[in-house]
Amino acid sequence: MSNLLQLDKIEKAFSCPNKTGHLVILDNIDFVLNKGEAVAIQGKSGSGKSTFLSIAALLEPPTVGRVLYHGEPCEKLSDKALAKLRSNSMGFVFQNSYLLEDFSALENVAFPLLIKGEKKAVAMAKAKELLAEVGLDERFEHRPSELSGGERQRVAISRAMIARPEIIFADEPTGALDEESASLIEDLLLSVTKTHGQALLLVTHNPLFAARCDKTYRLENKKLREMEVL
Amino acid sequence: MTSAMKFYIKRKLGEKQKASYILSAYLPTLLIFIVLLLLVFITVIVYSMGLQTTEIVEVLGSGSILSYQKSTTTEAEVFEVKEGQGLGYGTEETLLLNLKGVDEEFFTPRKLKVLSLEGALKEGRSIILSKLQADKLNLKLGDKIVVALYESNKARVRPVYCEITGLYSTGYGEFDLNLAYVPRSLLTEESQYEILLPYGVDNTSLYKELSLEGLLVERYQVLYKGLLDNILLSVRLINLIVVIIAFAAGFFALNIATEYISRDKKAIKSLYLMGFSNREVTVVYQNLSLSVTMISAFLGGLIGLLLSFLAVNVLGSLNPLTFPVLTNYVTNFSIRIPYLSLALIYLALLLVSYFSLYFSLRGVGRGRSLL
Numbered sequence: 196m197s198n199l200l201q202l203d204k205i206e207k208a209f210s211c212p213n214k215t216g217h218l219v220i221l222d223n224i225d226f227v228l229n230k231g232e233a234v235a236i237q238g239k240s241g242s243g244k245s246t247f248l249s250i251a252a253l254l255e256p257p258t259v260g261r262v263l264y265h266g267e268p269c270e271k272l273s274d275k276a277l278a279k280l281r282s283n284s285m286g287f288v289f290q291n292s293y294l295l296e297d298f299s300a301l302e303n304v305a306f307p308l309l310i311k312g313e314k315k316a317v318a319m320a321k322a323k324e325l326l327a328e329v330g331l332d333e334r335f336e337h338r339p340s341e342l343s344g345g346e347r348q349r350v351a352i353s354r355a356m357i358a359r360p361e362i363i364f365a366d367e368p369t370g371a372l373d374e375e376s377a378s379l380i381e382d383l384l385l386s387v388t389k390t391h392g393q394a395l396l397l398v399t400h401n402p403l404f405a406a407r408c409d410k411t412y413r414l415e416n417k418k419l420r421e422m423e424v425l
Numbered sequence: 426m427t428s429a430m431k432f433y434i435k436r437k438l439g440e441k442q443k444a445s446y447i448l449s450a451y452l453p454t455l456l457i458f459i460v461l462l463l464l465v466f467i468t469v470i471v472y473s474m475g476l477q478t479t480e481i482v483e484v485l486g487s488g489s490i491l492s493y494q495k496s497t498t499t500e501a502e503v504f505e506v507k508e509g510q511g512l513g514y515g516t517e518e519t520l521l522l523n524l525k526g527v528d529e530e531f532f533t534p535r536k537l538k539v540l541s542l543e544g545a546l547k548e549g550r551s552i553i554l555s556k557l558q559a560d561k562l563n564l565k566l567g568d569k570i571v572v573a574l575y576e577s578n579k580a581r582v583r584p585v586y587c588e589i590t591g592l593y594s595t596g597y598g599e600f601d602l603n604l605a606y607v608p609r610s611l612l613t614e615e616s617q618y619e620i621l622l623p624y625g626v627d628n629t630s631l632y633k634e635l636s637l638e639g640l641l642v643e644r645y646q647v648l649y650k651g652l653l654d655n656i657l658l659s660v661r662l663i664n665l666i667v668v669i670i671a672f673a674a675g676f677f678a679l680n681i682a683t684e685y686i687s688r689d690k691k692a693i694k695s696l697y698l699m700g701f702s703n704r705e706v707t708v709v710y711q712n713l714s715l716s717v718t719m720i721s722a723f724l725g726g727l728i729g730l731l732l733s734f735l736a737v738n739v740l741g742s743l744n745p746l747t748f749p750v751l752t753n754y755v756t757n758f759s760i761r762i763p764y765l766s767l768a769l770i771y772l773a774l775l776l777v778s779y780f781s782l783y784f785s786l787r788g789v790g791r792g793r794s795l796l
Contacts, residue, residue: 311700
C-alpha cells in the first residue's frame with residue numbers, strides 16, 4: 196500500500212492562559228496512513244485525539260513537525276490550495292453530523308460536488324445514487340431537522356463520500372447514536388470506504404468499532420502507540 | 426462567484442425557505458428599513474420643498490433680477506411692475522396686502538404654473554387675491570372688495586372698489602397671505618422691471634452686464650437672502666444628517682453580519698471542511714449580508730419615496746389658516762428626487778456595511794473546533 200498521509204515528528208503545544216508555559220498535547224508523533232487503509236485512534240477524553248485529527252486533516256498546523264500528503268509537505272500551502280485539497284481529497288464525518296440545516300438531504304450531499312465546480316444536475320444525480328446506496332432514497336427532500344440521528348449520519352457519510360476523496364476523517368461518528376443505529380453506521384462507513392478504496396482515519400471511544408479497522412492506535416501520555424489487532 | 430456560492434447565498438436569502446425563516450432573516454434589518462424610509466422621506470420632502478420655495482421666490486417675488494430702471498439692451502423676458510400696499514376690507518376682517526401692479530402679459534405659463542390661477546386679471550378695477558386671503562376675508566371669486574391703497578409717493582390713502590377676478594394659490598403661506606395682483610394702472614408708484622430668466626439659468630452674467638450698463642439692479646438671491654439662506658442651510662443640514670445617519674445605518678449592518686455569522690458558525694465551518702476557501706466564505710457572507718441590508722435599504726427608500734408623494738397630497742390639502750405653522754412652508758409642491766443625496770446615502774451605507782462585515786468575518790475560525 197502506498198503512503199497517502201504522513202505525520203512526521205509532530206508536536207502540538209498550546210499557550211497556557213496565564214502564560215506561564217506551554218501545555219503539550221502531542222509529543223514527537225510519527226504516523227502513516229496508507230491508501231485504502233482504515234485506521235482507528237483511541238484514547239481517553241482530553242488525550243488529544245481531535246487535535247491529532249485536525250492536524251492530520253490540515254485544519255491546524257503542528258507546533259513542530261510536518262504533515263505530508265502524497266509525500267509532499269503541506270505547511271506552505273496557501274489557503275486556496277488547502278481548500279482545494281480538502282475539496283478534492285478529504286471527507287469529514289462528525290459526531291454531530293453538521294449538515295447544512297437550510298438544505299435538503301439531497302442538496303447537502305450534492306454540495307461538495309458543486310464546490311468542485313460540477314454542474315448542479317450532475318451533482319444531484321450522483322447525490323441521489325449515493326443516498327439510495329445508504330438507504331435514504333425516500334428522504335431526498337427532507338431537511339436535517341426532519342431526519343433521525345442515524346439518518347443524519349448516513350447523509351453526512353454520503354456527503355463525505357460524494358467527491359470520491361482519498362481519505363475520510365471521522366470523529367466519533369457513532370458517538371451520538373443508539374446501539375442499533377451506531378452499528379449500522381459502523382458497517383456503512385467501513386463498507387463504503389472499502390468499496391471505494393478510500394482511507395479512513397477514525398477517532399472513536401468504541402473498542403469494537405476500532406477493532407474492525409486495519410490498524411488501531413492509542414493516544415496516551417502525548418504519544419501515539421500502535422495496538423495489536425486481536 | 427462559483428455556482429456553489431450562488432446556491433448557498435440564494436438559499437440563505439430565502440429561496441425555498443419557510444416564512445418564519447424569511448422573517449427571522451430579515452427582521453434584524455428592520456432598523457435599516459425604518460431609518461432609510463425616514464431618511465429618504467425627509468430628504469425628498471426638504472429638497473422638493475426647498476426647490477419649490479426658491480422657484481416661487483424667483484418667479485413671484487422679484488424675477489431673477491429686479492431692475493429699478495428700464496434696460497434697453499437685454500433680450501430676456503422683462504415685466505414692468507409697480508409695488509404698493511393696501512388694506513383689503515372683507516365682510517368681517519381686514520388684511521394688509523402687498524400689491525403688485527402688473528399687465529396681463531405678466532402671467533406667463535411659468536408663472537401660472539406656480540400660481541395655480543383661477544380667473545384672470547382684467548383692465549380697470551380688478552384684483553387677484555390668493556385663496557387664503559379670500560378665505561380670511563370671507564370673499565369669493567366675483568365678489569367686490571374695497572382696497573385702501575396707500576400711495577407712498579403721495580403719502581395718502583385712496584380707496585378703490587375692485588372686483589375679485591382671480592384667485593391663486595402657491596401653497597406658500599408667506600406669499601399667499603400677503604401678495605395680491607392689481608392692474609399696473611391702478612398704482613401710482615414708480616415702475617420696476619422684473620427680469621425672468623429661463624428655469625435653471627444662472628443670473629450672474631446678466632446681473633454683471635446690467636450693472637456695467639449703469640442700471641440699479643439686484644438679484645433675487647440678495648433680495649430674499651434670509652429666506653434662501655435658510656433653505657440652503659436646511660438642505661445642507663439635512664444632507665449632513667442624512668450622511669451621518671446613513672453611516673450609523675451602516676453600523677447596524679454590522680449587527681446583521683454578526684447575527685448571521687453567529688447563527689451560521691457551524692455552517693461556515695462545514696463550508697470550510699467541504700472545500701470553501703477563506704476568501705470564498707468571506708465573499709459569500711459579504712454578499713449575503715450586503716444583499717439583505719441593501720434589499721431592506723432599497724425597500725425602505727422606496728416606501729419613503731412613496732410616502733413623500735402621499736405626504737405632498739396631504740400637505741397640499743391642509744389650510745395654513747387652520748395650521749398657522751404651515752404659513753412658513755410651501756405646502757403645495759411637486760416631488761423632485763435628489764438623486765445625488767440619495768446616492769450618497771446608499772453609498773455611505775454600502776461602504777460602512779462592507780467594511781464592518783469585512784472586519785467581523787475576520788473573527789470566524791476554521792473547522793477545527795468541530796473536531
